[in-house]
Amino acid sequence: MDTPTALSKQTIVLHWIVAIGMIVMLAVGVYMEENKAYELYPLHKSFGVLIVVFVLWRIYWRAKNGWPTPVRQYRPVEIKLSKIVHWLLIIGTILMPISGMMMSGLGGHGIPLFGLELLARNPDPADPSKVIALNETLAQAGKVMHGLGGNVLIAAVLLHIAGALKHHMIDKDNTLKRMLGKSAK
Numbered sequence: 001m002d003t004p005t006a007l008s009k010q011t012i013v014l015h016w017i018v019a020i021g022m023i024v025m026l027a028v029g030v031y032m033e034e035n036k037a038y039e040l041y042p043l044h045k046s047f048g049v050l051i052v053v054f055v056l057w058r059i060y061w062r063a064k065n066g067w068p069t070p071v072r073q074y075r076p077v078e079i080k081l082s083k084i085v086h087w088l089l090i091i092g093t094i095l096m097p098i099s100g101m102m103m104s105g106l107g108g109h110g111i112p113l114f115g116l117e118l119l120a121r122n123p124d125p126a127d128p129s130k131v132i133a134l135n136e137t138l139a140q141a142g143k144v145m146h147g148l149g150g151n152v153l154i155a156a157v158l159l160h161i162a163g164a165l166k167h168h169m170i171d172k173d174n175t176l177k178r179m180l181g182k183s184a185k
Helices: 009-035 038-065 076-106 136-171 175-179
Strands: 111-113 116-119 127-131
Touching: 009 038, 009 076, 009 136, 038 076, 038 111, 076 111, 076 136, 136 175
Parallel strands: none
Antiparallel strands: 111 116
């Protein structure tokens, strides 16, 4: 369990797996969309399925363990901004994989996991190179959530990184050190 001076190994490992995974997924997603890199979609989807396992584990751990105790007292505006950004990160990290699975699976494209089909494609019998959506409305809702959620999550990640750097370089407190596994004493 986390303490006021140190975070548990589980908290640290889950934070960094989800953080690095989501940042890479966001970067690859932007790259795929801007460059029409369709060959990356199966890997993007597979890693999206994989990362949701760590996201759910992290959410469970956060609910069980509670929020980390701040290393010092902060101004009310800093506390409020921190809570908003952390909630955006939590919601975004669960919304992105779920909306991606909605978009792909319900859009008829299936949900792959490194060559396995968690949900098979739904090919159009008239033209097997095309697919028939299982539920076009929900697939489109997933697409909208994935696009908007990605933009919000990118902003939240940037704010989170800026906050960590502020703690480390301006406040000179031990918040970042604690997340890197050092004691906050």
